[in-house]
Amino acid sequence: MSDLHYLSIADAGAAIRERKVSSAELVEACLTRIEMVDGDLHSFITVTGADARAEAVAADRAIAEGGWKGPLHGVPIALKDIYSTAGVRTTCHSRLLHDNVPQEDAETVARLKAAGAIVVGKLATHEFAFGGPSHDLPWPAARNPWNPDHIPAGSSSGSGAAVAAGLCAGAMGSDTGGSIRGPAGVCGIAGLKPSYGRVSRRGVYPLSWTLDHAGPMARSVEDCALMMQALAGYDPQDPASVDVLVPDYAAALKRPAANLRVGYVRAWHEGPDGADADVCAALDRAVVLLGEQGMEVVDVDLPDIRDFHACGRIILLAEAWAIHRATVTATPENYGAFFRDRIRLGAFISAADYVEAVRMRRRLTEATAAAMEAAGVDLLLCANQYGPAERFDQATRTFPFFGKPYLTMPFNVTGQPALTVCAGFAESGLPIGIQIAGRAFTDMLVLHAGHLYEQARGDLGRHPPI
Amino acid sequence: MSEDVTLEAFRAVAAQAGLALDEGETVRMHEGYLGLQTLLARLPVAPDMADEPSLVFLPTGTRVVL
Numbered sequence: 001m002s003d004l005h006y007l008s009i010a011d012a013g014a015a016i017r018e019r020k021v022s023s024a025e026l027v028e029a030c031l032t033r034i035e036m037v038d039g040d041l042h043s044f045i046t047v048t049g050a051d052a053r054a055e056a057v058a059a060d061r062a063i064a065e066g067g068w069k070g071p072l073h074g075v076p077i078a079l080k081d082i083y084s085t086a087g088v089r090t091t092c093h094s095r096l097l098h099d100n101v102p103q104e105d106a107e108t109v110a111r112l113k114a115a116g117a118i119v120v121g122k123l124a125t126h127e128f129a130f131g132g133p134s135h136d137l138p139w140p141a142a143r144n145p146w147n148p149d150h151i152p153a154g155s156s157s158g159s160g161a162a163v164a165a166g167l168c169a170g171a172m173g174s175d176t177g178g179s180i181r182g183p184a185g186v187c188g189i190a191g192l193k194p195s196y197g198r199v200s201r202r203g204v205y206p207l208s209w210t211l212d213h214a215g216p217m218a219r220s221v222e223d224c225a226l227m228m229q230a231l232a233g234y235d236p237q238d239p240a241s242v243d244v245l246v247p248d249y250a251a252a253l254k255r256p257a258a259n260l261r262v263g264y265v266r267a268w269h270e271g272p273d274g275a276d277a278d279v280c281a282a283l284d285r286a287v288v289l290l291g292e293q294g295m296e297v298v299d300v301d302l303p304d305i306r307d308f309h310a311c312g313r314i315i316l317l318a319e320a321w322a323i324h325r326a327t328v329t330a331t332p333e334n335y336g337a338f339f340r341d342r343i344r345l346g347a348f349i350s351a352a353d354y355v356e357a358v359r360m361r362r363r364l365t366e367a368t369a370a371a372m373e374a375a376g377v378d379l380l381l382c383a384n385q386y387g388p389a390e391r392f393d394q395a396t397r398t399f400p401f402f403g404k405p406y407l408t409m410p411f412n413v414t415g416q417p418a419l420t421v422c423a424g425f426a427e428s429g430l431p432i433g434i435q436i437a438g439r440a441f442t443d444m445l446v447l448h449a450g451h452l453y454e455q456a457r458g459d460l461g462r463h464p465p466i
Numbered sequence: 467m468s469e470d471v472t473l474e475a476f477r478a479v480a481a482q483a484g485l486a487l488d489e490g491e492t493v494r495m496h497e498g499y500l501g502l503q504t505l506l507a508r509l510p511v512a513p514d515m516a517d518e519p520s521l522v523f524l525p526t527g528t529r530v531v532l
Contacts, residue, residue, distance in 0.1 A: 310508035347483040358519035402501030
């Protein structure tokens with residue numbers, strides 16, 4: 001079996017179960033790949049090679065003895081370094097937590113381990129999932145494997161880069177304004193921001209409690225679905241967790257698309273200051289492909305993207321300032337300049353501003369639901385990004401969020417599930433992603449539509465030239 | 467109008483917010499402050515009195531089931 005490091009979770013899980021390949025071989029292939037290419041990519045902060053090798057041997061033994069746990073058993077994954085890991089340092093890519101070693105795993109990490117996944121390491125992020133790409137931190141910023149002169153976006157930068165480059169089969173990201181979907185889009189992989197309350201956030205370092213989502217990133221939608229099977233479920237210790245039946249995500253992908261209507265949100269990306277021609281063409285092509293899969297695509301009007309952006313950004317800045325104020329004020333020298341400057345904007349948001357923003361959030365959420373209802377659509381199709389990943393030498397703005405509104409922020413505001421899936425490549429060879437979103441807690445439907453689209457588009461086997 | 471806050475006036479705003487900034491930070495944060503005003507300007511000016519925040523308090527032990 002060649003290129004073990006690029007095996008999908010689905011194929012790797014099946015091969016391990018059938019004893020065609022061992023977990024030890026797969027883990028070794030990823031560790032070798034990390035050794036070979038991560039010196040240029042910088043996607044890992046910590047590689048847990050010894051632990052991973054030992055756990056892989058144990059997984060192989062358990063499977064040989066009839067103890068197969070499921071499709072993640074023995075599969076190498078990695079974690080954005082804001083996920084707490086018992087006994088393994090969790091730095092948040094910050095000098096402040098350089099030697100922080102948690103005593104407990106995050107709930108999501110515990111669930112992945114219980115499903116048999118093997119953690120091969122901790123991944124680069126923007127500092128505290130907010131400040132980056134920075135060049136004044138103890139570890140370098142992750143680079144895009146499709147072209148290392150370009151950023152992998154953020155804040156789940158290492159997750160996007162490592163998955164795309166075949167350094168692990170899947171990874172965990174987090175998404176407060178698009179931090180799973182941005183890197184997924186510009187790294188040419190899939191990433192799901194689940195419904196708010198669907199996946200536990202406990203043990204994931206918070207940026208903004210009411211906007212933070214934990215979710216999977218992988219090289220296919222099917223692999224995201226397999227990870228969701230382990231991740232989804234009620235956590236009584238996460239105040240935002242909701243007790244909703246966990247469906248069989250992978251089984252749902254095999255169904256035909258029956259009577260699905262998709263609302264195409266053009267206004268967010270069209271216009272003179274909108275997305276570039278490659279993105280517009282990818283979306284138009286997606287409309288055709290979804291139609292060929294039996295879905296009916298109609299135009300739908302949602303609230304102004306600038307309102308979602310402002311609402312989400314104000315809430316994010318206010319909550320993030322509440323989280324970091326004490327330490328940023330006491331020891332500003334412990335942070336990179338991007339994080340320090342950005343986080344301090346929260347000091348200028350009044351209590352009344354914050355409350356008005358969360359009032360606005362309810363209005364936007366209700367207006368989005370009403371628009372979907374009026375149009376009779378189950379899903380939404382919209383742009384994920386305005387163009388391919390920018391170059392590092394262009395990513396120098398202290399406050400990038402005062403430029404174009406983030407196309408991913410609406411679904412952090414509404415809490416709806418939103419999936420980014422690769423939609424092709426620009427002329428430069430850099431990937432382009434699109435978003436498919438659904439009503440709250442229809443994550444399964446979103447994954448199903450994304451899988452059908454991905455299968456129709458093809459090209460899943462294309463990998464970065466690294 | 468806060469959009470018109472000059473760099474000099476911003477120094478007082480930053481001090482009032484409890485921020486101790488050096489000169490370079492002051493210039494950058496002034497730019498950020500002005501950018502923030504464009505976001506704040508999109509907040510509803512006179513929302514309905516019954517327009518409640520999206521935050522809902524749940525007494526400890528409450529289990530939300532859908």
